Amino acid sequence: MSLKTKYLGLDLSNPLVASASPLSAKLDNLRLLEDAGAAAIVLPSLFQEQIEAEAQAIDDRQIYANSSPEALTYFPSAASGPYGVGPERYVDLVRRATEALEIPVIASLNGSSLAGWVDYAGHLEKAGAAALELNMYHVPTNLMETGQDIEARYLEIVDAVCATVNLPVSIKLTPFLSSVGNFATTLVTHGASGLVLFNRLLQPDIDVAHLSLTDVLELSQPAEIRLPLLWTAILAGRTPASLATSTGVTTSADVVKCLLAGADVVMTTSALLRHDISYMKTLVAGLKHWMDEREFASLCEMRGMLSWARSADRSLYTRANYLRILERYADA
């Protein structure tokens, strides 16, 4: 039986990819992930804020070095950032990871507007990344900002990154767009080779006891797989881009679902954080077992069987089914 698949033009031994998380920030973990069967790994993101902080620190140092060299000692390290890793150390992580692993290492850039951080794509390519994942995480709190404004800015970033590197570039998309399918298609015409469906928006909660907002990170729940599954199924076979289904993938049955919907690869983070890295083995073994039982010899035979493009009953994906589900519930 062959679990081989292609993602972003890369040949992978199976469809399981460890998505960006602190797990992939350490070389030891990366080796464990590879040993446990991950076919590729996305490194945690290098954030726009980290790159801009470093650029600012360099400017400040130059200004103050000219006026008062002692003042330099007062500057905080540019290496501080969301993950405590500055750009140089991140590039070094990419270099060490690609040297240490046989499987492809995908670097991740995370930002929301066109600025100097985009140039880092070139550094990541030189450091040996097999591909680049762009996570454009933006919460449009400005009520005057239109969907078109946001999409134009995203496209500007994609254009700039694709013009900088020869690597395949995938976009980790938000599902909160007015037309996911149309924007996904446009991204591809701007050079994106792959789409990660979807990025997970971290939303604050409200603590009623303390009358305050809370921002504790909770791992995803299994039911969150439905939205990525829906859009994987709608896009599969209708875009030349590789598709990665991501968010809510918890069990090997979930992996099977994503592939039936049409995913080229399936990404997971929360499941690995909840169990441990070796859970990757369980996911791969469960997929093999399922295929074995149904006598599928390769992924191509099953991939996309239940996608929109190949579905006998497309109404299941549409408004018609909305009414049917509500009626069935009311009758029960």
Ligand SMILES: Cc1cc2nc3c(=O)[nH]c(=O)nc-3n(C[C@H](O)[C@H](O)[C@H](O)COP(=O)(O)O)c2cc1C
């Ligand atoms: C602790 C933690 C850190 C994460 N860091 C990143 C990151 O640096 N860049 C990124 O694109 N996604 C990051 N993610 C998001 C995951 O890659 C993934 O998209 C999300 O957790 C949904 O997938 P899951 O349901 O398999 O967890 C992070 C998630 C967690 C839980």
